[in-house]
Amino acid sequence: MEAAWVALGLSLKVALWATAIDLVLGVAAGFALARHRFPGRELVDSVLLLPMVLPPTVLGYYLLVVIGRRGWLGGWLERSFGIHLIFTWQGAVIAAAIVAFPFVCKSARAAFENVDAQLEHAAKVLGLGATAVFLRVTLPLAGRGILAGVLLAFARALGEFGATLMVAGSIPGETQTLSIAVYEAVQAGQDELANGLVLLTSATCVVVLLLAGRLAPARLPGRS
Amino acid sequence: MTSPRWNVSVRKTLESGGHRFELDVSFRSDATRLVLFGPSGAGKSLTLRAIAGLLRPEAGAIALAGETLFDARAGIDVPAGERRLGYLFQEYALFPHLTVRQNVAFGLRRGWRNPRRGEAHAKAERWLDTLEIRAFADRYPDELSGGQRQRTALARALAAEPRALLLDEPFAALDASLRVRLRDELRELQARLGLPILLITHDEADVAAFADDGVRIEDGHAVAAPESLEGSSAMKTSARNRLAGRVTGVTAGAINDEVELTLAAGQRIVAVVTHESASSLGLAAGAEAFALIKASSVLLATDLGGARLSARNQLRGTVARLQPGTVNAEVLIDVGGGQTMAAVVTQESALSLGLEPGMAVIAVFKASSVILGVPG
Numbered sequence: 001m002e003a004a005w006v007a008l009g010l011s012l013k014v015a016l017w018a019t020a021i022d023l024v025l026g027v028a029a030g031f032a033l034a035r036h037r038f039p040g041r042e043l044v045d046s047v048l049l050l051p052m053v054l055p056p057t058v059l060g061y062y063l064l065v066v067i068g069r070r071g072w073l074g075g076w077l078e079r080s081f082g083i084h085l086i087f088t089w090q091g092a093v094i095a096a097a098i099v100a101f102p103f104v105c106k107s108a109r110a111a112f113e114n115v116d117a118q119l120e121h122a123a124k125v126l127g128l129g130a131t132a133v134f135l136r137v138t139l140p141l142a143g144r145g146i147l148a149g150v151l152l153a154f155a156r157a158l159g160e161f162g163a164t165l166m167v168a169g170s171i172p173g174e175t176q177t178l179s180i181a182v183y184e185a186v187q188a189g190q191d192e193l194a195n196g197l198v199l200l201t202s203a204t205c206v207v208v209l210l211l212a213g214r215l216a217p218a219r220l221p222g223r224s
Numbered sequence: 225m226t227s228p229r230w231n232v233s234v235r236k237t238l239e240s241g242g243h244r245f246e247l248d249v250s251f252r253s254d255a256t257r258l259v260l261f262g263p264s265g266a267g268k269s270l271t272l273r274a275i276a277g278l279l280r281p282e283a284g285a286i287a288l289a290g291e292t293l294f295d296a297r298a299g300i301d302v303p304a305g306e307r308r309l310g311y312l313f314q315e316y317a318l319f320p321h322l323t324v325r326q327n328v329a330f331g332l333r334r335g336w337r338n339p340r341r342g343e344a345h346a347k348a349e350r351w352l353d354t355l356e357i358r359a360f361a362d363r364y365p366d367e368l369s370g371g372q373r374q375r376t377a378l379a380r381a382l383a384a385e386p387r388a389l390l391l392d393e394p395f396a397a398l399d400a401s402l403r404v405r406l407r408d409e410l411r412e413l414q415a416r417l418g419l420p421i422l423l424i425t426h427d428e429a430d431v432a433a434f435a436d437d438g439v440r441i442e443d444g445h446a447v448a449a450p451e452s453l454e455g456s457s458a459m460k461t462s463a464r465n466r467l468a469g470r471v472t473g474v475t476a477g478a479i480n481d482e483v484e485l486t487l488a489a490g491q492r493i494v495a496v497v498t499h500e501s502a503s504s505l506g507l508a509a510g511a512e513a514f515a516l517i518k519a520s521s522v523l524l525a526t527d528l529g530g531a532r533l534s535a536r537n538q539l540r541g542t543v544a545r546l547q548p549g550t551v552n553a554e555v556l557i558d559v560g561g562g563q564t565m566a567a568v569v570t571q572e573s574a575l576s577l578g579l580e581p582g583m584a585v586i587a588v589f590k591a592s593s594v595i596l597g598v599p600g
Contacts, residue, residue, distance in 0.1 A: 116317070118313055118315065118317040119317050119319060119320075121273075121276075121278050121304075121311075121313070121317070122311065122313060122317040122319075123319075123330070124277075124278065124304045124305055125276055125277075125278070125304050125305065125307075125309060125310075125311040126305070126330055126331030126380070126381075126384055127305040127306070127308075127331050127334075127384060128305055128331075129305065131336065132334075132335065132336050135336045135337070136330075136336065136337065136338045137319060140321045140338075141320070141321060
């Protein structure tokens, strides 16, 4: 069971990093899509949501093409900085972040669109600059919707399998997350380990859901 | 000549979903209580937003008491936050995640953080007292009544010490008895603070009860610039009713002319004016004109029963709204063609006539109590 705890720790590390990245990028993208009109906005929106509908293997393949050793980004990173992403836990983070990204982006966009523009106008007239309006009015009111998306993204990142396996492989203690470990254990006929992993995974998910319930603020901003 | 208190001229074309709207509103006024009125969708709110800096006009200039806030030609566009204007939004736009106290202190706190829940700010506290909202200072906006919300929004706007107050349909969200009370309170507050107020409304009753000058806006244009009324200050303050129509007949007399005005819905008004003013106003058949009638000069009848009256004007309509007061009731009558007129009758008469919305009534007034004007 030692291996199971290692896998759990790795899963949490990868999912937390991926969620943190998605929080920043997803909120920024969601805000831009909700508040700015630019040509090709809906096309950009569709492309950003692609990871939701594409098979994880297709995403994994795209990732290999881009950040693989011979990929345009991966190759440049290796030549310039000696950074490898393939078969590392950082590679797993990138895979998980991309797969979970639409959850944050989509809910952030919807949450921002739900914030009454009148309230932002009111803040502006009261003398606030754009950043202050965002931090004091828009973000607090959209916060709940964004949080919901972030929790979904975390759950999705925690369960990520396909793209991670293609990009990061299944190196115990390095890139073998819980979901990959379950697959490996079943393949190898280690039923006892599989049972333990499955129970551990289920327990983790229950804890995440309970935490989600507690994190949600008691007062519901934005309720009319 | 000193600069007028309000000097606004804005032009903007808005397009959405194939629908095109042209806003081209200009007015100047020295009134401390100026009202822009007209039907909804006429461009009143857009004009107000342009003044506040929330909408950027394509052309024109906006100056308040000589200070330029916007000038398309000179490239001046003072940001909304630096115009020092109080803005009362139609639905009040209170921040739902902040308490009444935090809302009032909102504009007083600079920086990237909201005032904290328990934090007291001297200026905000003063406005909580002035507007009598201290009792529920720790409540959230969704726990307040309509009137309490409006007071909170007013306190929030006033705490920022604006140079003028812009009010967007401040009474629309309130029920009839409350609106009369708040209208009086606002008037009193304005008198106490000496703060210029620009108010927009679709309700002509607000114009009469609140304004010392009015600008009518229709279909994106100011149709009656206040200057056109300036020569007759009595009209501005006392006439509640302004019915637009077209002159369909002029009968010349020795001293007075009798002018017949046909309203949009086909009803006729007869007015008696001196021969001299009829010719100087150009009141000939086909000319556009409007009739001003004091609400207190209008009698109401539910049935004339074939009676013959000396009063020559009898407009038929239905009661659109009834606003009971302590002594008098104000009755708003829909006379067709989207036009309404107000009549003030005693509360007792309103009861004995059994007036209620939807009821057919006849508004009776003398031809000599009608003042005619032509749009400026």
